[in-house]
Amino acid sequence: MNFTSDNVHGVDDAILDALRDVNTGTARAYGYDDWSAAAEARLRDVFECDLAAFLVVTGTAANSLALAACCPPYGAVVCHAEAHITTDECGAPELFSGGAKLMGVGGAACKLTPAAVARMLEQMGRGEHEQRPSVLSISQATELGTTYAPDEIAALAAVARDRRMHVHMDGARFANACARLGGSPADLTWKSGVDVLSFGATKNGALGVEAVLFFDRTLAGDFVYLRKRTGQLVSKGRFLAAQMLAYLDDDRWLRNARHANAMADRLAAAVRALPGGRVRLPLPVEANAVFAIVPAALHAHLQAAGARYLVWPGAGPGTDTVADGEVFIRLLTSFRTTLEDVDAFTAAASAGAARR
Numbered sequence: 001m002n003f004t005s006d007n008v009h010g011v012d013d014a015i016l017d018a019l020r021d022v023n024t025g026t027a028r029a030y031g032y033d034d035w036s037a038a039a040e041a042r043l044r045d046v047f048e049c050d051l052a053a054f055l056v057v058t059g060t061a062a063n064s065l066a067l068a069a070c071c072p073p074y075g076a077v078v079c080h081a082e083a084h085i086t087t088d089e090c091g092a093p094e095l096f097s098g099g100a101k102l103m104g105v106g107g108a109a110c111k112l113t114p115a116a117v118a119r120m121l122e123q124m125g126r127g128e129h130e131q132r133p134s135v136l137s138i139s140q141a142t143e144l145g146t147t148y149a150p151d152e153i154a155a156l157a158a159v160a161r162d163r164r165m166h167v168h169m170d171g172a173r174f175a176n177a178c179a180r181l182g183g184s185p186a187d188l189t190w191k192s193g194v195d196v197l198s199f200g201a202t203k204n205g206a207l208g209v210e211a212v213l214f215f216d217r218t219l220a221g222d223f224v225y226l227r228k229r230t231g232q233l234v235s236k237g238r239f240l241a242a243q244m245l246a247y248l249d250d251d252r253w254l255r256n257a258r259h260a261n262a263m264a265d266r267l268a269a270a271v272r273a274l275p276g277g278r279v280r281l282p283l284p285v286e287a288n289a290v291f292a293i294v295p296a297a298l299h300a301h302l303q304a305a306g307a308r309y310l311v312w313p314g315a316g317p318g319t320d321t322v323a324d325g326e327v328f329i330r331l332l333t334s335f336r337t338t339l340e341d342v343d344a345f346t347a348a349a350s351a352g353a354a355r356r
């Protein structure tokens with residue numbers, strides 16, 4: 001019953017096997033091995049594009065390095081005010097870029113709208129007295145588990161293009177979004193105007209690998225220097241590549257994400273059906289996250305029953321507010337969440353709800 005994060009689960013067995021398989025003989029170091037070349041080729045197939053791919057170890061590094069590649073030190077990155085890059089990365093995007101400023105824009109359900117971004121950009125027209133808007137960053141899926149359809153991405157990218165800005169996508173949970181939306185990876189990225197994607201794998205079954213994918217290769221020019229300088233050039237690179245290859249093999253990335261999403265749907269259906277009508281799901285379930293507003297007494301009951309999840313900070317998701325005596329919680333499912341986990345939670349929640 002641990003829904004705290006998709007990171008609390010271990011590693012997909014097939015990915016562990018792949019690590020064992022490459023653990024023989026010698027190979028060129030620092031990503032100049034055959035597996036690294038194969039991983040880049042495979043990513044080109046999946047995204048149907050002549051992209052440039054760079055493997056790193058964490059999502060924070062992927063985001064921060066991708067932004068550093070697109071944004072000068074005197075530039076600004078426009079993002080949602082609750083985006084992971086601005087709330088949860090300890091200033092790494094600012095550090096790696098040498099001082100870029102993150103400009104947060106509000107928006108319900110953690111989503112940016114073209115109008116809100118345009119408004120922010122209109123306010124930023126004072127030349128060198130402020131930082132130059134250089135990148136628009138969007139999260140797919142968002143930090144509240146919502147997603148952007150291709151036309152929404154394209155509309156945001158058009159606003160960025162008007163200001164000659166690049167478009168970055170934080171895809172720590174890109175697989176969950178892609179599995180849910182059903183579009184092709186290409187449709188959800190470069191065909192909709194995304195220049196660079198942080199393509200997550202760790203949350204969805206890898207041990208620790210993420211790819212920075214440049215659809216606009218001109219932005220990748222000095223990336224190898226940025227990656228080395230920030231300590232993200234892994235000497236035994238074949239072990240990152242082996243993870244990425246196994247992740248993509250046989251659509252494992254999508255199969256894992258579909259499973260996580262299905263578990264989230266089951267959880268959401270169970271929570272919606274709780275007796276008493278006092279639990280609210282203020283957000284659509286569009287990836288592998290279920291957000292709920294629950295009475296404090298039910299929260300206490302669930303905790304006592306051993307359910308683990310996050311109490312989400314803030315007064316509400318922008319579509320609903322949390323009243324006194326209520327708690328806003330996040331339940332996250334993963335490739336390894338089981339039916340038993342979900343059903344145990346449902347039983348505990350039903351028992352708790354029936355008590356009032």
Ligand SMILES: Cc1ncc(COP(=O)(O)O)c(C=O)c1O
Binds near residue numbers: 060085139142
């Ligand atoms: C939306 C999003 N982006 C990026 C990250 C960063 O990943 P990591 O913890 O591997 O640095 C996370 C992690 O929670 C995330 O939720």
